[in-house]
Each structure stands twice: as structure tokens, then as C-alpha cells.
Amino acid sequence: MVLLGVQPTNIEADVVKFGNSAALTRTYNRAVILDALRRTESLSRVELARLSGLTPQAVRNIVEDLLAEGFVKQIGRRKGLRGQPQIEVAINPDRGYSLGFHVTGSECRYLGTNLVGDVVFEGGAFKLTSDAAEIRRSLEQIEAACSQSMQDRARLGVGIAVSAPLAMPRHREPHSDYLEQVRTIQHFFGPDTWIENDANAAAMAENLSGTAKERSDFLYIFIGAGVGGAIVRDSKLQRGYRGNAGEFGHILVDPNGPQCHCGNRGCLHTYLSLAEFGDRIDRLGSDDGEIKAWLARAVPPLTRAIVTLENAFDPDRIILGGTAPGWLLELLLAGVQEILPSTCTDEAHQRVEISRLGTTSALLGASALPLLNLMTPHPGLLTKQSLEGMR
Ligand SMILES: [Zn+2]
Known part of the structure; x- marks a missing residue:
């Protein structure tokens, strides 16, 4: 349905086809917790249990795992109206980063954002020529500069926003002649690479850190x-x-x-x-x-x-x-x-x-794609097929 290997689109059918297991359910529940945390400043375990519908024990276990892996951090106690102040947890923005690319034709812009969508690698732009080797050389330089800048922070994925239709053309639109270059970028970074058209990517930026964060x-x-x-x-x-x-x-x-x-x-x-x-x-x-x-x-x-x-x-x-x-x-x-x-x-x-978010919303959105994939509890997480993309 969608070119370039974007994530499966018919997720509900996959659920029926593949079923699920305890491990997959854990992955889903973990995304439920991350999703609740990313939309708020911080939450206590009690609040997480109430919001997620999970048992307090399940929430404690998931939070312990996320703390151990560095995806969340404890930020102290908040005084409530009654009862003992609860220890709160929040997303740890510095756990990792994502690289985003926006392909607009002969030019490709790029930057890196942390787990809450803040820009942590300013990036720049390079020319997209038809020479795949030249594109790979540009990407090697970007990867080296980014690794140096991010030091021990892990790269959680790569997103590419493309100013062109990626699906089967319904209209008589001029078809993009730079999708080969996009494939070169995709192959360079491997399986944790997400691709969307620029409008979808921009919407995802709104969802991660913009006007639609709570929507x-x-x-x-x-x-x-x-x-x-x-x-x-x-x-x-x-x-x-x-x-x-x-x-x-x-x-x-x-x-x-x-x-x-x-x-x-x-x-x-x-x-x-x-x-x-x-x-x-x-x-x-x-x-x-x-x-x-x-x-x-x-x-x-x-x-x-x-x-x-x-x-x-x-x-x-x-x-x-x-x-x-x-x-x-x-x-x-x-x-x-x-x-x-x-x-x-x-x-x-x-x-x-x-x-x-300004005029770079599509670029920010490209970088948001892998992060949201990690933190959004969609039914596809309950299938074996989608586990591949969830590392
Ligand atoms: Zn038209």
C-alpha cells in the first residue's frame, strides 16, 4: 500500500492474524505508561495506575523496568491535597535521540531531537544528487558529527519526511523523481527508519511536542x-x-x-x-x-x-x-x-x-516518528509482526 516500507497500515487485521503473548502485552502496557507520561510533566505511580487502568503492581513493575533502562526518571515528591506525597516519575529526555530528515527535492535538511522533541542536534542541509555514493558520504559525515555531539546518548531511530505522495497515486500528480534518494537514506540507516509524507510528519510533531500534545x-x-x-x-x-x-x-x-x-x-x-x-x-x-x-x-x-x-x-x-x-x-x-x-x-x-512549531514542523515531525512509535500504545504492538519495529 505504501511505498518504501512504512509501518503496516492494517493493524487490526494483524491482531486477528497473529494473536498476542504475555511479552507483547508487556510491550503494549509499557507504551501505555510512556504515552501517559509524555503528555504530562510528571505522574505518580498511583496516578499512572488510575489513568492506565493497569494494576498498581503492574505499573510498579513497568516503571521499575523503565527506570532501569533510563527511559524515565524519578523527580521527587509532590505535595497533594491529602495523604502522603507521592514520588513522581517523568520521561527522561536525555535517554536517547532521534535523527530527522526532510527531503524537499534536491535538498535534504536534518536535525536531531531528544525524547520530548527538543532539538539537541542542530543539523543542517545537504544536496541530494542522483549519485548514491555521494549521498552515503554526506550521511557518514552527519552520523559522525551527530555521534560526537550526542556522546553516550543512544540513537532511537531515524525518520524521513518527504514532500511527495508516498502512496498509490490517485490523482494525476507529478510523481516524485527523488524517491530513489530517499531509499538510499533509508538503506543507510537500516530497519529503524520511518518514512512519512511531510504533512503526516508535521502532524506527528504537533502530537509529540506541539499544539496537539495533549490531543x-x-x-x-x-x-x-x-x-x-x-x-x-x-x-x-x-x-x-x-x-x-x-x-x-x-x-x-x-x-x-x-x-x-x-x-x-x-x-x-x-x-x-x-x-x-x-x-x-x-x-x-x-x-x-x-x-x-x-x-x-x-x-x-x-x-x-x-x-x-x-x-x-x-x-x-x-x-x-x-x-x-x-x-x-x-x-x-x-x-x-x-x-x-x-x-x-x-x-x-x-x-x-x-x-x-514554525516552518520546520515537517523536519521536527520526521524526528518525532521513531519516538512516537516507541511511546504510542497502538494495537499493532500486540502482534509479533510489529515487534520488529519496536526496539
Ligand atoms: Zn486537485
Whole structure:
């Protein structure tokens, strides 16, 4: 279904097929504990038992294992309203790191983040040529620099975000001609390498350390030269039957609108793409005539798309992000809020939010992929097949 060996997508079927064992259940329960901890500052064992539904003894055993392995650390006692203060545990950010790569064509950017998504290796960028040996030489240099910088911290995995569709093409989209280079990176780092398109990766960054850290059900609209999206339910990316779920850029907002490269007319992408600005976007401001014209064109279709998405998915939040600068996202949101129909305005919370991770969200998300795989209790952990990816 998905090229390049991304994790299995039909997990529920795998559960039926493979069954589980005590060891696999332990792996799952351990992820339940890590997931609860990563969403909070710290928790006591009593709170972990209450939140997870596991027995106090099971929680004690798992926490002991995680302490011994260095994934969590004790951070002292917190005084409660009653009873003895409890010793709290928290994720140990320095247990390890993950390397993230964002492939945008002829360029590949990279950085490293710790277990809570903070950047611990600043990284940089290198040219992706068609020469595999040259790419491997770049990767060797990056690996050496990163190892020196991280010293005794273990690498927990590698994630690659790709600005191209990875699934079976449904649309008449120009197919990426750099997937071979992505495969070279994947083969260099081996089996603990995770690959996603940039919108899915950016959504995962939101889930690890961004606006959606405490949320399990949200949608992400990626705005850049391309317009995409991601659907996250129960903290898991939804891929759809052919792996194309979340292609919000091709939501039809006006059948008589401009021609889209997918073959249809009036797709959201044709109004929201920033391709026309290229690198100039950073030099433009909110008062620029081009920006004003773009906003006037983009706000109404985006509003229509948001209403459609809210009705289809009933998400906790919709997050606007991507490679668009923050000030532009703020202007977009202000415009949307002015005309958003009032059907849900009695809700206390804001329905649409802006990513605070900045324009590197896809790169941060690439690095988040292996970390979330480690700390998210998805049903696939109960199968032998998925154990391979869980080291
Ligand atoms: Zn389209």
C-alpha cells in the first residue's frame, strides 16, 4: 500500500492474524505508561495506575523496568491535597535521540531531537544528487558529527519526511523523481527508519511536542507550496484504503474554480498554495498587496474546507501549519474566524489553532516518528509482526 516500507497500515487485521503473548502485552502496557507520561510533566505511580487502568503492581513493575533502562526518571515528591506525597516519575529526555530528515527535492535538511522533541542536534542541509555514493558520504559525515555531539546518548531511530505522495497515486500528480534518494537514506540507516509524507510528519510533531500534545483526535492542514493534511485519531495517523487519506488540498471547494494538477477544478490547493511566492515569502509582509490578494482568494475556500472537515470528522481541533510563516497563518485564521459559520461557536474551546512549531514542523515531525512509535500504545504492538519495529 505504501511505498518504501512504512509501518503496516492494517493493524487490526494483524491482531486477528497473529494473536498476542504475555511479552507483547508487556510491550503494549509499557507504551501505555510512556504515552501517559509524555503528555504530562510528571505522574505518580498511583496516578499512572488510575489513568492506565493497569494494576498498581503492574505499573510498579513497568516503571521499575523503565527506570532501569533510563527511559524515565524519578523527580521527587509532590505535595497533594491529602495523604502522603507521592514520588513522581517523568520521561527522561536525555535517554536517547532521534535523527530527522526532510527531503524537499534536491535538498535534504536534518536535525536531531531528544525524547520530548527538543532539538539537541542542530543539523543542517545537504544536496541530494542522483549519485548514491555521494549521498552515503554526506550521511557518514552527519552520523559522525551527530555521534560526537550526542556522546553516550543512544540513537532511537531515524525518520524521513518527504514532500511527495508516498502512496498509490490517485490523482494525476507529478510523481516524485527523488524517491530513489530517499531509499538510499533509508538503506543507510537500516530497519529503524520511518518514512512519512511531510504533512503526516508535521502532524506527528504537533502530537509529540506541539499544539496537539495533549490531543488524540485532530486534523492538520499543511500549507506550503503544496497543500496537504493529516488525520490523527487515537494518536494514530489514518491512511485510508490506498494510503491517500488527508489529501485536503484536493477538497473541491468550487467546481468552476481554477484547474488543479490533479485533473479537477477548484481544489483547495489552487487557492491556498504558496508556490507563486517561492523564496520571496519571507520578504513580504501583511501589508503587501500580493499577500492581501492571496488572503482574499484563500480565506473563503479554506473556510468552506474547514466546515466540511468538521462535519466529516468531528475533530477535537484543526491545526493550521506547514511551511507557511506564522504571521501568514495568523492572518489566515483571523480571516477564517470572521466568516466561520456559527454552528459550533457555543463551544468553549477554539476549534482551529495555529501550529507554534514554525516552518520546520515537517523536519521536527520526521524526528518525532521513531519516538512516537516507541511511546504510542497502538494495537499493532500486540502482534509479533510489529515487534520488529519496536526496539
Ligand atoms: Zn486537485
